[in-house]
Amino acid sequence: MKKLLLLVLCLSFVIGAVYAQELQPTANPRPIELEVNGRAVTRTRDNMPAYTFTKTPTSLMVNYYDYMIGSYNGIPLRVIPSDFDGGYFMTYHGRRTPTGTRRVFYAHLDAMGNLVNNNEITAVTNNEGYPTVAVDPVSGKPMYAWHCNADEDPEFEVQFTSDAFMTGISGLFNELQIIADGPHTIIPPVGDPSHDNEFIWPTAQIGPSPVDGMRRVYVAMRNSVTHNSTAAPSENVYIAYADFNADMIEGGVPLVWSHTTIPEMDQWNHDEDWRRPFHAITTDNLGNLYYAGYHFAYDAADNAIDEPGVDVFVCPNYGEGTWTRISDYGQIPSWNPAGTPGGTGYFVGDGDVPYPDDQLVWSMANSSHLNAVTDNRGRIIVPGMWAQSTVEGGYWAAFQTVKSWIYNPAIDEFKVVEIYPQKSAEDTFNAAFTPWDVEAPWGEPEYTDDGYLSPEVIFPFPHWDESLHSDAMMFHYNNIKVSEVNEEGMLVAVWQDSQRAKWANENSAPEYADFAQVPEVYISVSANQGDNWSEPILLNSVETPEFANIKPMWIYPADKVLFVGMDGDRKIGKIGFMFYNDYTWGSNAIIPAAHPTNDGGEVMFMEMQITFPPHVSNAEGTAPAVAKMLNPNFPNPFNPETTISFDMPKAGTAKLDIFNVKGQLVKTLFDGTAQYGKTSLVWNGTDNSGKAVTSGVYFYRLSTEGHSETRKMMLMK
Numbered sequence: 001m002k003k004l005l006l007l008v009l010c011l012s013f014v015i016g017a018v019y020a021q022e023l024q025p026t027a028n029p030r031p032i033e034l035e036v037n038g039r040a041v042t043r044t045r046d047n048m049p050a051y052t053f054t055k056t057p058t059s060l061m062v063n064y065y066d067y068m069i070g071s072y073n074g075i076p077l078r079v080i081p082s083d084f085d086g087g088y089f090m091t092y093h094g095r096r097t098p099t100g101t102r103r104v105f106y107a108h109l110d111a112m113g114n115l116v117n118n119n120e121i122t123a124v125t126n127n128e129g130y131p132t133v134a135v136d137p138v139s140g141k142p143m144y145a146w147h148c149n150a151d152e153d154p155e156f157e158v159q160f161t162s163d164a165f166m167t168g169i170s171g172l173f174n175e176l177q178i179i180a181d182g183p184h185t186i187i188p189p190v191g192d193p194s195h196d197n198e199f200i201w202p203t204a205q206i207g208p209s210p211v212d213g214m215r216r217v218y219v220a221m222r223n224s225v226t227h228n229s230t231a232a233p234s235e236n237v238y239i240a241y242a243d244f245n246a247d248m249i250e251g252g253v254p255l256v257w258s259h260t261t262i263p264e265m266d267q268w269n270h271d272e273d274w275r276r277p278f279h280a281i282t283t284d285n286l287g288n289l290y291y292a293g294y295h296f297a298y299d300a301a302d303n304a305i306d307e308p309g310v311d312v313f314v315c316p317n318y319g320e321g322t323w324t325r326i327s328d329y330g331q332i333p334s335w336n337p338a339g340t341p342g343g344t345g346y347f348v349g350d351g352d353v354p355y356p357d358d359q360l361v362w363s364m365a366n367s368s369h370l371n372a373v374t375d376n377r378g379r380i381i382v383p384g385m386w387a388q389s390t391v392e393g394g395y396w397a398a399f400q401t402v403k404s405w406i407y408n409p410a411i412d413e414f415k416v417v418e419i420y421p422q423k424s425a426e427d428t429f430n431a432a433f434t435p436w437d438v439e440a441p442w443g444e445p446e447y448t449d450d451g452y453l454s455p456e457v458i459f460p461f462p463h464w465d466e467s468l469h470s471d472a473m474m475f476h477y478n479n480i481k482v483s484e485v486n487e488e489g490m491l492v493a494v495w496q497d498s499q500r501a502k503w504a505n506e507n508s509a510p511e512y513a514d515f516a517q518v519p520e521v522y523i524s525v526s527a528n529q530g531d532n533w534s535e536p537i538l539l540n541s542v543e544t545p546e547f548a549n550i551k552p553m554w555i556y557p558a559d560k561v562l563f564v565g566m567d568g569d570r571k572i573g574k575i576g577f578m579f580y581n582d583y584t585w586g587s588n589a590i591i592p593a594a595h596p597t598n599d600g601g602e603v604m605f606m607e608m609q610i611t612f613p614p615h616v617s618n619a620e621g622t623a624p625a626v627a628k629m630l631n632p633n634f635p636n637p638f639n640p641e642t643t644i645s646f647d648m649p650k651a652g653t654a655k656l657d658i659f660n661v662k663g664q665l666v667k668t669l670f671d672g673t674a675q676y677g678k679t680s681l682v683w684n685g686t687d688n689s690g691k692a693v694t695s696g697v698y699f700y701r702l703s704t705e706g707h708s709e710t711r712k713m714m715l716m717k
Contacts, residue, residue, distance in 0.1 A: 053609075083140065086562075087109050088109045088113075106171070109576075132146070134217060141162060142163045175254065191267075197225050209318060216244075223235050227270045229274070237265055240257045273298065286634060313325050360388065373482055376489060382407075385400045385480065400460055403432075418433055424439070460497050463585065468590075469592060479495065481556055484560055488561075522538060534612070551581060553581075556577065556579065580604065630711055644682075652704060697712060
């Protein structure tokens with residue numbers, strides 16, 4: 001596959017108030033300027049999933065902080081398990097008055113979407129920001145973290161608290177803990193230590209624990225200080241983790257925190273070369289901790305470094321193991337159509353020389369606020385934008401699409417999946433949706449009647465004006481999120497689009513005049529763990545009555561779709577959303593401001609019931625049926641140990657045996673009653689007598705009541 005440095009839109013930028021602590025744009029090349037006579041992507045509303053509002057958009061609070069009100073790289077709206085009456089916990093930052101202090105809030109909504117509590121988490125008026133929340137799936141108790149300056153030195157800290165949440169009463173917060181006390185010392189693998197590091201922008205995730213009866217909470221924080229030769233941002237990560245159970249949270253027992261960093265990212269922060277990462281934390285049910293996303297790279301002479309850019313950093317053993325990076329090139333081949341019939345290439349470089357086809361690709365860009373999730377197969381899913389780009393690093397802002405990449409650790413494979421727009425199933429010429437070639441005959445560009453290239457385009461940002469905030473709008477405003485995958489394989493992808501507003505304002509197009517002040521919400525759904533996506537649902541103040549007089553910004557889905565039932569072969573799910581209703585479109589909080597008056601907006605909640613289309617994956621089939629209970633071991637091949645897991649549809653007897661190639665029993669890993677759900681076991685390469693076995697192929701067999709499955713694995717010493 002063609003290789004390309006992955007870039008984002010960034011220009012030199014003066015950071016605003018000291019306490020704002022927003023992510024910093026950087027001095028990268030601009031998007032390549034190009035006048036586009038495009039047309040809208042065909043909105044096939046007949047194929048849009050059916051939906052209803054189970055809770056119409058509802059204001060929770062007037063908020064005078066109008067930028068990215070939730071987490072940069074996480075989900076700030078979490079489902080409360082039905083065993084604890086359901087509903088949602090939410091967190092955001094905001095100001096109650098135009099000149100007030102930015103504070104961190106929590107909200108509790110019941111199963112009907114009605115507000116139970118909505119207030120500041122702390123009692124001290126301190127400048128707080130970018131909160132995160134995770135909910136314990138076993139006890140339903142929420143945990144929160146955010147950054148602020150909690151001591152006398154100028155560096156920020158990250159604070160943590162949990163809510164005892166007993167008998168449906170929320171807001172029973174335990175004593176605050178500092179889990180990242182700046183400044184920090186970081187020792188890179190090569191070179192001198194640094195002592196001024198400041199880790200902020202937390203994202204929390206809860207996974208299994210190696211301690212019986214416990215879960216483990218992880219909080220990933222990123223460095224706002226850089227030590228590379230360019231002094232450009234390179235946010236290495238610092239992860240705090242602690243084990244807990246419900247009794248500890250109810251009793252207010254302080255958690256005992258440990259920490260880990262990724263040595264390779266610590267090196268990036270200190271190198272002569274410059275690498276900028278955009279990653280998010282996620283976990284699986286086997287004790288693997290992941291930090292997944294993408295990065296771009298320059299050498300000290302400001303030349304692009306050609307290297308794989310989509311990354312999965314993995315740490316086994318519940319964050320206590322060694323970090324390893326798995327990377328690949330995330331580019332998709334593209335081509336250069338003639339600008340007019342019989343003319344030269346539409347995309348040109350220096351001297352108006354057209355780029356040859358092999359210099360153009362679709363490349364990941366403008367995805368600094370992505371998140372990451374794992375699915376029921378243990379795969380990692382990361383959403384983002386892909387732009388028409390050059391192998392030298394530039395890209396065209398008018399040509400951006402929404403996709404995701406999926407990494408499958410069982411087969412060590414990355415793939416890119418189109419979310420929107422998607423190429424036709426009949427198109428065997430293009431590798432991906434190609435805006436100037438959306439109908440047969442494939443491979444031939446489409447033109448207007450007067451002979452101009454006529455691409456179908458979208459603009460997947462919550463504002464149309466690229467020039468906002470010193471030309472850094474696309475860096476600050478991108479916000480594509482996916483929910484986690486529920487047990488039925490259902491998830492949603494959410495982003496915003498302003499293409500019709502862009503045409504109304506930049507081109508004075510009369511047919512789009514009604515959209516001049518209208519950001520739109522797009523919601524695409526998948527019934528099969530992200531292998532296929534629906535045509536998106538569109539919500540806006542012109543065509544959606546429930547959105548009348550609302551300018552939606554910074555929209556986040558809840559972490560899970562709630563399975564409701566079936567309509568024939570279609571799954572029905574319910575999911576909540578948090579967003580901001582911006583009174584005046586564009587952020588006043590980011591300096592330079594989009595508009596001069598801090599007139600604020602509203603924190604909003606809504607909930608929708610959606611009928612998911614019946615997808616069948618082109619590559620891997622639908623989610624495994626209950627009959628498939630035995631999962632692939634990981635890693636495979638392995639040395640010295642591997643994890644084997646199986647899923648029980650209900651509690652019952654089970655036996656897990658390991659055999660050699662002669663069919664001789666080597667080890668019985670499990671023999672007893674297994675509970676409903678996943679059971680994970682580690683084989684350390686020994687037999688029943690504790691003696692180490694030799695390298696080679698082994699088989700593991702699960703036997704349950706009336707059911708047996710066998711898989712193969714390899715031990716390599």
